[in-house]
Amino acid sequence: MTQKTKAKTGGANGWEPRIAAFLCNWCSYAGADLAGVSRIQYPPNVRVIRVPCSGRINPLFIVKAIQGGMDGVLVSGCHPGDCHYISGNLYARRKFALMKNLLEYVGIEPERVHFSWVSAAEGVRFAEVLTKVIESVREVGPATRMIKEFEAVP
């Protein structure tokens, strides 16, 4: 039993959602940074991965994160029209709509996969989005579907 497995079965004893957040450098990451310097409190359950643009995000990253045992994934970018690279987030919007729907369709709980627009000036909004994501994941509990085990015998 791995450390992680123990924590996961902790339930009321101590399971905390683990969220991977892919944030675009120019807007969402800056927004997260602003939340930080403004001392806005939000739960610490998120691991941030900074990317240049939400359009850079390969939708398979989301699947990989879930397979790796993350309880939830957030992808956040600039508001439509504000993308630093003009249209990256607009392509991303199409890609993620499809991936979210496909994942939900095959049975990955929709409460685990989130997308948002957060601008560089929206520190408060960032904290609110994140809080909502974490609570949403908390409701569905630890992720159990599609997790890849590295110790079991096939």
Add this chain to the structure above:
Amino acid sequence: MKVLTVAKTDVPALLEAIAAQRRLIAPIEDRMGTSFGEVSDPAAVRLDYRNTHLSSKEVVFPQCETLLRFRDDEAEDALSEERETVLFGVRPCDARALSLLDRVFTWDGLDDPYYLRRRQGTIVVALACREPGPACFCTSVGGAPAGEAGADVLATDLGDRLLLQAVRERGDALLEDAGVGEAASDADVEAAKQAAESAEALLASVKAPTDLERLRATFDSDVWSELAMGCLGCGACTYSCPTCHCFDITDETRKGVGKRVRSWDTCAFPLFTLHGSGHNPRPAKDARLRQRILHKFLYCPENFGEVFCVGCGRCISNCPTGIDLRRILERLEQLVSAA
């Protein structure tokens, strides 16, 4: 060696007796027709099929198996537990293929422990064919609808009863343990022989090239480009073939913990021979198809004295673009005899 008959109505009892002492793997119905599966309910076993869509090699050579597990610097072997298994109802082509796989996995005194652990624990009850499938050609490659190669017991369907003939000691012991059935009459044995002969007569003959030197000489021929044009480079033929045995070994790890696994591979994939440098000695489909065919019909005969094809026809039924090994063999024979 025992020769018994078991009434069809008693077959479930026979299977139950076997399943009571050993793991029973037999043909069961599935979405695609019939395939081999572990049987808990003998009533689910079907013996009225031509052939399964994938072969029975999975029992001794699974699609994937863990070879060892490791954590940081420590590793432990992951040999499967010893388990007596009865593989019931395989066709003689698949049984014969097991005896061919035995040659590969014990080649040159290098015994593959993972294969052997499974193989040694497996008792094979082959079920003779009464009617060939549309793609069958076992007699053209050294097999027979009632062949005994690779089998411990040979069963023949005589309509209302099964004739069971022990071929090897283990088969004899199995029939003894099962305690079902009665001694067969001479008439029964004769009926089985007749059935075998009728089945053989129904098989079309395919002229496969046997002159190894001449076959080797086709290496640089354009015929391979011609034959490979329709090939998609997928693994459907290889993965359904009972004698194909190539595998890949990969490590799967996360933070120092992991396992080393062996999984099926196919020379039909471009990746099969891709070097780390990026060079690929078999860059195009023609070279890969050539490899697959010559491996079975030239290199294995040279290494083992046996053609590595049992004529089950699955590659023909499963090829998405309809490539037909029988036509390939005929074309090669044509080329070889004209040379």
Add this chain to the structure above:
Amino acid sequence: MSELQGILRREVAKLLEEGTVDLFVGYVDADLPLKTSVRFLRSPEEAEALVWNASCTSNPAALLPPLFRRPEGLRGEWTPPRVGILAKGCVSRSVVGLINARQVPRDSLYILGIGCDGVIDRHRVMQRLGVAELAEASVEDGNVTVRATDGTAQTLELVEALYAGCRVCRHHAAVIADATIGGEPAPSDDETRYADVEAFSERSSEERWMAFMEEISRCVRCYACREACPNCYCNECFADETAPKWIGVTTDPADLAFFHIGRAYHQAGRCVDCGACVAACPQGIDLRLLNQKVNQDVAVLFGGEASVSLEEPEPLCQFAMEDDQGFMTEP
């Protein structure tokens, strides 16, 4: 059908004779019930072997891209061959997709369009009739007749035996062609286009997960689905990449799930529902259940349809300011 077949043979013989094409790819009889083989023809005499019937299932467009890649190690001049292809509606759309993706040059293709009434799904025939294998089968007078291993014959109406995609097909005739033979069959009723997807979506999340895992559990990673698909032309598929390593090579359920989700997803805006993947799978996995979900979303969310025109970029190569945002999280 046989009249059209005769016309087909004459047309192709002419194309090869006149040197309009160097190669022509079509279908010939396979020595198996309800199956045809893909064949590349070079000489006019070979055209006699061509057939056109309800067993012409595979998508020959999948075999086009390698023909236009410069052979490795070849020095000096190389011109791509002029290739003719027999294109029913879905095949022609695949060709459009490949041209749009710059995988095949339009100038090197001769597309012979042909009207198609649909092709048989062999798995479906076996399921409907409860037969384990197609030992003997034929199509006559609008019926598929199958003889089971015990000799009994059963029939199924041809329309019931067709691949699900054919029964809702909107593009029976080629969407792009240099010449066309045969008429233009009317588009099928597509009220039930996404019926399977909708039915599946009605189930609970838990049920869907169990059903999905059960469906793909039979997968042996042979990649027949991928290779049979004209859209899977990548030099390196994500499933084979080792840097990064997305998935392992085994039948680990988590990896199977990832592969099938990944492959269905990569088809977004490009899948033409030709059924080649379904026909190719030796394990009878219902891949259409996944592909059609993505197709439905593309149609409903973006009003997009894959590969119908050389003028229009594929749905995922474009965007609209008003694209749906209903899926996004708002605090």
